[in-house]
Amino acid sequence: MNPADAIIRVEGVGKTYQSGFQALKGIDLSIRRGEIFALLGPNGAGKTTLIGIICGLVKPTSGRVLADGHDIRKDYRQAREKIGLVPQELTTDVFESVWATVRFSRGLFGKAPDDAHLERVLRALSLWDKRDSRIAALSGGMKRRVLIAKALAHEPEILFLDEPTAGVDVELRREMWALVRGLRSQGVTVVLTTHYIEEAEEMADRIGVIDQGELVLVEDKAVLMQRLGQRQLTLFLQRPVEALPPELAEYRLDLSADGSRIVYRFDGKDDPGSIPSLLRRLLASGIDFKDLQTRQSSLEEIFVGLVGARR
Amino acid sequence: MNRHAIWAIYRFEMARTGRTLLQSIAAPVISTSLYFIVFGAAIGARMEQIDGVSYGAFLVPGLIMLAVLTESISNASFGIYMPRYSGTIYEVLSAPVSFVEIVLGYVGAAATKSVILGSIMLVTARMFVDFTILHPFWMAGFLVLTSVTFSLFGFIIGIWAQGFERLQIVPMMIVTPLAFLGGSFYSISMLPPFWQQVTLFNPVVYLVSGFRWSFYGSADVAVAISFGMTCLFLLGCLLVVWAIFRTGYRLWP
Missing domain, CATH: 3.30.70 (Alpha-Beta Plaits)
Structure with a gap:
């Protein structure tokens, strides 16, 4: 791959937690601009740790990560502005309104208020009618969408979705897939982790398989299916x-x-x-x-x- | 400087204050009013003047400091502990913000709340007792300084705490005794000489003394020392906060 095509470059990233648990063992990975990349692996494989490192939530023990050419530790401001993260857990400020929470997210990421953009995001996620609702009053699926709206509030170029459809019903899962495709068509790079293989199969351009802290393979989905598919x-x-x-x-x-x-x-x-x-x-x-x-x-x-x- | 982020955090925290107006403003005002009624009006009437100031008036700076101190710690510790507890802190930690901006947002909001609380109490106290403020500028200065310092202290506790119990234990077991024994209700010159010396290790003494000086022009400790000690404590808290973010203590695994 031409280095200029990589929007994320992970170089030799390892992570050993204080408990001594080695979550990642020297990961090298490039994410291409504009693709949907699925990180596939069983529970505890290191998917969330890898995402956590790229997004600045976990300190790597070794290696470095570049986001659009910016080192995520040295140039953390430039790097993080480009990244949006939807976490796995439904962690929301339950007492806040939907509108207040997306405005908060936009400001936090250093962007001047832009209510028109936030309205577009909320409409795209069918949350516009719920903008004045307290988050506590929303269903689980709605809360998931609020988290996505928060991650999109600052117009990121790279969106990380950590297990976006865990515990989500079929209809919402389809909506989520449609949304992710829509984002890609707008030029947003999407990295998602999942242990639902059908999700990777349905969505991804490329697939990385991670197991026990090692990247077992990275391949175009079509090639992978052809190469290994019976x-x-x-x-x-x-x-x-x-x-x-x-x-x-x-x-x-x-x-x-x-x-x-x-x-x-x-x-x-x-x-x-x-x-x-x-x-x-x-x-x-x-x-x-x-x-x-x-x-x-x-x-x-x-x-x-x-x-x-x-x- | 990511000023949008500072403003976002500040507004978020102030909105939280708005939602919990009753417990964060009304409760301390009510409990302090009770102190004024019991100590100021009922018992105070039978007390001698202290340094030429009636006991009721003497109490005013002490009680305000007591409330500002405890509320600063409680607000700031809760403000940073809640997102840690609920997990929503992921967003702040993944945002393009430096620790300075995070601290300005959270601690700034907690300190603002304390200054508002102190001002409301000042007005409330005026309804119970007659007093004058000799050095209003210094009075405001000490109020802001104390609010900021103890909000920082609360912020540290909120990061250190690993459970609601620990969140309460420092204010309950350490700060409240220090505040009560720091001369809120009495002049330390009333103590036996030995205890007067011991009391000088209590940082609250300097806050209360300096604050009281700004009202009545007399104090247990020279005002310069009060001011210096408060600044020292502020500096200590800043250093600890800097170290927390430097090492990632309890924030970054």
Whole structure:
């Protein structure tokens, strides 16, 4: 990657807490300008610690982080102005009104009041009608949106969403995804952590997998799915067969117990021409099929394979 | 300097004051009025004058200092402890603000509240007893200085405390005794010589003495010493706050 494309550069960042727990072990990571990056990992993998370090909530033990070229410790003002953080926990000032709290956030990040911007943010999050409500009176989903509104109040270029859809219902999750895509289309870089694989699969341009404080891999989602994804072709036969013809032995085929289905498993490394040739040879062997189905393994299966192999 | 941030924190804290007006302003005014009625009017009538000042009038600076002291600590400690407790402090800690701005916002608001409280009490006291203020400029100076110093002290406690119990323990176990034994209700010259010497280790003595001097022109301790000691305590608090942010104590893991 061209260094100029990186909006966040994490260089050799390690963190050992006072308890002696090593949360991060020398992480190197670049986030590209304008992308949606999903940091995936099981609980306790170090996702929140990494985000905490980039946002200035946790002191790294080693390494450094640049946000849009600014060192997050030496030039913390320039670096932090560009960053918005939505924390994992629903931590809100329950006695404040929605309007007061977003105004507070904007001021805190050094921006002059801009009620028009705040109105746009609240409208985009369907919070405008609730602007005078006390936060305590809002539902959990609404509170989550208030936290997002607070993080967007100062027009950040990079938005960190720590487990944005944990404990959120399906409808709100869809809304959240739409919102994140909308932000990207405005040029905001989004980094989200999640342990919902479907979320990463749905949203991300690139995926980083973190486990036990180490970045196991960083890859374009599409490449990752292709590289590691198992695919499966199921053929539903016109007439059940008793056994597979021996001339098809070079393909790894499985015949269902009743002889009505043939399953072909392959992955990204296999010759892409293998399917047409398989189909031709099946027909040549007199095996006719009435339907077919293909399936690609989900990111979840990839993830379990990756993390599981390390244990 | 991120002045928007200072203003945001200050306004947030003042809004909190507005919501808790009853407990933060009315409660200390009521309890102080009770002191005036009991000590000033009832018992005071049978007391001798102290340095030519009636006991009721003598009490005024002491009681105001007592209230300003305890309220400064309680307000400032609560102001920074609550966001730590609820977790909302993440926002302040991730914002482009220096510790100076954070302190100006939180401590400035707590001190403002104390100055307002002290002024209200001054007016309230005037309804119970007759008194004059010889050096109004110095009076205001001591009021502001004490408010700022003890708001800083409260801020430190609010960062140090790891639970509501600890938040209360320093004001309860240390500050209240020091305030009561610091000459709020009596002149230290009334004490036996040995205890007079012991009392000089109590920082509150200097605050009360200086404040009382600004009213009546006489004091237990020379006013320059009072002023100097208060400034020293202020400097000490500033140093501790600086060290807290320098080391990240209890704020940054």
